[in-house]
Amino acid sequence: MVSLCYCFCVGKLVDKGVKRLILMAPVMLLFFLAPLHLTTVHMIGTTGFFISWLANFKLYLFAFGNGPLSSPNLSLPIFLLVSCFPIKLQQLENESKPKRHSAREGSLFYLVKALLLLLVIQSLRYTHLLPNKAVLFLYGFQMYFSLDLILAVTASLVRAASSLELEPQFNEPYLATSLQDFWGKRWNLMVSEILRPTVYEPVLRLSVLPRKWASAPAALATFVVSGIMHELIFFYMGRLRPSWGLMSFFLLHGVCIMAEIALKKAIRRRWSLPTPVARTLTILFVFATGVMLFFPEFQRCKIDQKAFAEYAAVGTFLKKSVLGYSR
Missing domain, CATH: 1.10.287 (Helix Hairpins)
Incomplete structure (x- = not known):
């Protein structure tokens, strides 16, 4: 402060x-x-x-x-x-922004997510009985539910203390129809809003390529910076030398988005996949690459073990507090 x-x-x-x-x-x-x-x-x-x-x-x-x-x-x-x-600082009412749920609908939605997070956490207690790929998939769900709920709680606290609104962090990422849609409009939106003026737009202005193609290297540069920041955060949590798996994950997605941009410009919307197929392929690609490159960092840094130790410590503290109060 x-x-x-x-x-x-x-x-x-x-x-x-x-x-x-x-x-x-x-x-x-x-x-x-x-x-x-x-x-x-x-x-x-x-x-x-x-x-x-x-x-x-x-x-x-x-x-x-x-x-x-x-x-x-x-x-x-x-x-x-x-x-x-x-x-x-203000609620912008336009179609490009994610639609807000009613308070009752939003509360029910987050209650379901909280219950699913508890189910995932309980499942992770039996990792020794599960295939490693299944454990890595569970890490993906835990990350999404945890981030969404932490930000929802933070939003409630800020909303109670002021008239401000937190930026929506997620806009139903499981409905993404492309990698551009997933990263730019649905997943961790505040990061996109910050990386756009700090990385994407400066690289776009400095590019020597024609304007039509300059967006591709600008997008790749944005993913490189995102990869560096993710490596830094996992270094904070694990205190281990980076393995660069996270950087590889974001580099791969950056290259794929460059290919997406080039393909869309080439076909000019003359042809597109059916929406259910596009959604399925997008989520499968995100999860498959996450299992190969992103989620293994949770195991390498032992984040799950540390998190369970913290859950146990909080549970012990609450139990002692309740017992002490009852006495």
């Missing part, structure tokens, strides 16, 4: 540009180092995502007068919230 207050003051006193970036650089370095001083994977994961990645990228944009922190008349409390969480 102190660091962000300092950045807020720098923004008020120093014009946008390199000088402002230099003055905020120590804070950005501190945010990169912060997860190394935490010991629980849940805190490390959320801090690495919210602070080391999103907040630092927002501060970088803020240094040059761009991004959500550069909105005019931003008060200090709102600046702090927008820095730490994937928050949007």
Whole structure:
């Protein structure tokens, strides 16, 4: 909070540009180092995502007068919230944004996800009885449900404390009809919103290729940066030298999206797969490549073992608290 207050003051006193970036650089370095001083994977994961990645990228944009922190008349409390969480300052009503569920429908939807997460967690207790591929598939479901629920709880807390809305993180990713649709419009949307102005658009402007084809290398560069940040977050949680499996996963998807872009430009919508087939192939590809390259990092870093130890510690604490209160 102190660091962000300092950045807020720098923004008020120093014009946008390199000088402002230099003055905020120590804070950005501190945010990169912060997860190394935490010991629980849940805190490390959320801090690495919210602070080391999103907040630092927002501060970088803020240094040059761009991004959500550069909105005019931003008060200090709102600046702090927008820095730490994937928050949007106003609800934009247009068809390109994901449709919001009603409160009752949303609550039921998240209750189902919470029950499914508990089922997955219980299943992971019997990993010694399951084939390794099945365990890796379970990691994928656990990651999705955990992220969605953590962000939903965070959204509720922020909504209770202010009139702000958090950016929707997921838009039914299992309905994606292509990799572009999956990564750009359905999965982890706040990351897409941050990577677009920090990586995609600058590479697009600097590209020497014709505008028609410049989007392909810009997309690949975006996936390279995403791969680096994922390697960093898993390093925070596992404290192991990177195996570059995560980078390989994102490089593969970046190359495939380049191929998608080229194919779409070549056929110009003259032909397309039926929607059910496109959805099935997209999700199968994401899961298959995840099982080969992404999910094994959970096992290598022993994140599941650490998470279960934390669940047990919380359960013991709650049990002692209830017993102590009853006495």
